[in-house]
Amino acid sequence: MAHFAQIDENNIVKQVIVVDNEEIKDPLTGQEDEILGIAFCKKTFGGNWIQTSYNNNIRGTFAGIGHTYDKNLDMFVPPKPYPSWIFNQETCRWESPVGPCPKSTPEDRAAGRHYFWIEEEQEWQLKGN
Numbered sequence: 656m657a658h659f660a661q662i663d664e665n666n667i668v669k670q671v672i673v674v675d676n677e678e679i680k681d682p683l684t685g686q687e688d689e690i691l692g693i694a695f696c697k698k699t700f701g702g703n704w705i706q707t708s709y710n711n712n713i714r715g716t717f718a719g720i721g722h723t724y725d726k727n728l729d730m731f732v733p734p735k736p737y738p739s740w741i742f743n744q745e746t747c748r749w750e751s752p753v754g755p756c757p758k759s760t761p762e763d764r765a766a767g768r769h770y771f772w773i774e775e776e777q778e779w780q781l782k783g784n
Contacts, residue, residue: 657687659696659704660718660731668722668731671707672696707731715747737774753778 657679660668679692689706696704707718715730716722722731730747740749756770756779763769768783 657692658707658709658717659692660707660722660724661696661700661702661704662724663703666724666726668718668720668724669702670720671718672700711747715744737772739774739777751779757781 657674657676658671659674660671663669674692674695676687678695679687679689681688681691692706693704696702705714705718705724707714709717711717714724715728716733718724718731719733721734723734724730725732728744730744732742732747733749735742736749737751739752741752742748743750751772756772759769759781763781763783766784768781770779771782772778773780
């Protein structure tokens with residue numbers, strides 16, 4: 656199965672659909688072809704379509720509703736979670752400006768305490784019961 660994302664005029668993903676591999680198979684070569692998938696989606700649903708990969712094999716990450724397709728990077732970018740976070744093109748993920756979230760200890764998790772990003776403080780804080 657192949658997956659295709661419909662994007663609007665601002666390159667925002669509106670929906671993601673599954674297309675049978677037979678619809679995107681070139682009859683001459685037997686190979687799957689993104690262009691055939693895009694043509695199938697346009698003919699069937701209208702709009703603009705781009706292939707995405709459930710296994711993250713192409714375009715950074717699997718497209719989701721609300722993601723942005725960045726033409727220059729040729730990847731889908733998830734929504735920015737906080738104003739201070741920075742996009743890492745290598746991992747296709749947003750990262751906090753102070754580094755990754757600390758690991759909760761087993762005791763913290765058992766007590767219902769987890770780390771949360773506090774934008775105003777620009778830090779991770781342990782919160783919970």
